[in-house]
Amino acid sequence: xxxxxxxxxxxxxxxxxxxxxxxxxxxxxxxxxxxxxxxxxxxxxxxxxxxxxxxxxxxxxxxxxxxxxxxxxxxx
Numbered sequence: 001x002x003x004x005x006x007x008x009x010x011x012x013x014x015x016x017x018x019x020x021x022x023x024x025x026x027x028x029x030x031x032x033x034x035x036x037x038x039x040x041x042x043x044x045x046x047x048x049x050x051x052x053x054x055x056x057x058x059x060x061x062x063x064x065x066x067x068x069x070x071x072x073x074x075x076x
Contacts, residue, residue: 030057031068 002008012021026047033043040054061068 027053027057028071030054031061032072034058034061035068035072 002011016024026049029047030043030049030053033046034054034057040051043049043054044051057068
């Protein structure tokens with residue numbers, strides 16, 4: 001079990017490529033923007049993510065396992 005933020009960072013860095021880390025970071029940014037009710041158009045402009053990816057994040061934000069919601073609640 002990972003016990004700290006540093007351990008989590010180190011584990012994910014070994015597990016994922018730089019491109020995968022960037023993709024995860026972008027999806028997390030999209031989730032935060034959707035949570036703030038920012039439009040798809042504005043999200044596309046700011047992140048460069050496609051409307052398909054934004055819609056997928058929106059789907060998981062609403063109907064997922066609650067991971068996004070948990071993190072959004074904790075960062076308030």
